Amino acid sequence: MASSGAPDESVYPGPARPMIGARLRAATEAVHAAGHARLIAAGFDELRPAHFALLKFPGPHGVRPTELAGRVGLRKQALNPLLNDLEAWGYLRRSDDDRDGRGRVLWLTERGFALVRVLRETLEEIESGVRDRFGDVATERFMAVLDELPAIAAAAGGARSGKAQPPADRGRAAQLSGRP
Numbered sequence: 001m002a003s004s005g006a007p008d009e010s011v012y013p014g015p016a017r018p019m020i021g022a023r024l025r026a027a028t029e030a031v032h033a034a035g036h037a038r039l040i041a042a043g044f045d046e047l048r049p050a051h052f053a054l055l056k057f058p059g060p061h062g063v064r065p066t067e068l069a070g071r072v073g074l075r076k077q078a079l080n081p082l083l084n085d086l087e088a089w090g091y092l093r094r095s096d097d098d099r100d101g102r103g104r105v106l107w108l109t110e111r112g113f114a115l116v117r118v119l120r121e122t123l124e125e126i127e128s129g130v131r132d133r134f135g136d137v138a139t140e141r142f143m144a145v146l147d148e149l150p151a152i153a154a155a156a157g158g159a160r161s162g163k164a165q166p167p168a169d170r171g172r173a174a175q176l177s178g179r180p
Contacts, residue, residue: 024149031126038122044115046089054082059116060092061108068106091115 007013018026032052039047053072054060060068060083069079083106086092091112097103108116131139 020149031123034126035119035122038118039115042114042118044118046085047115051082051086054079054086055116055119059108060086060106061112062105064097064103064105065094066103086112 015022032049035052036047036049039045053074054068056072063071065079065083066076069076072079074082083092083094087094089111090109092106092108094104094106097105127139130142134142
């Protein structure tokens with residue numbers, strides 16, 4: 001029988017198992033859920049998952065809103081309502097930029113520092129759990145792989161826009177992998 005050129009709908013063309021993107025997303029979602037649960041338990045219950053974008057490393061302390069927007073991948077128009085929330089809830093304040101009177105700078109308040117401490121403690125506990133389960137050497141190798149992923153993904157996507165993070169110390173990655 002001649003092929004009609006239509007795909008065989010009984011065969012799914014996607015991966016047969018969760019691949020790296022799905023695994024990283026599941027891990028990220030689990031880490032975010034743990035952080036969110038800890039924040040709620042610590043009394044920071046007004047935060048929604050959308051606010052977590054603003055708390056990505058290295059965080060919003062001492063940066064201009066436009067810089068933060070670029071760093072977290074939001075337009076300033078999408079960022080402002082989230083910043084307004086954090087300011088209204090007492091997590092940050094905005095002040096004039098001393099270097100450029102036209103700009104504003106974001107600063108965490110004491111409540112903002114307390115929030116970041118809870119998140120840091122949660123992440124330290126998760127990292128400690130990884131070390132306990134897999135050991136120091138395996139954990140360092142895993143971290144080296146994570147450090148290299150942005151460059152590997154950029155190369156796979158043909159991205160040369162400069163938006164991808166620079167590769168980590170290749171010497172460290174090679175040393176941990178046992179390769180020269």
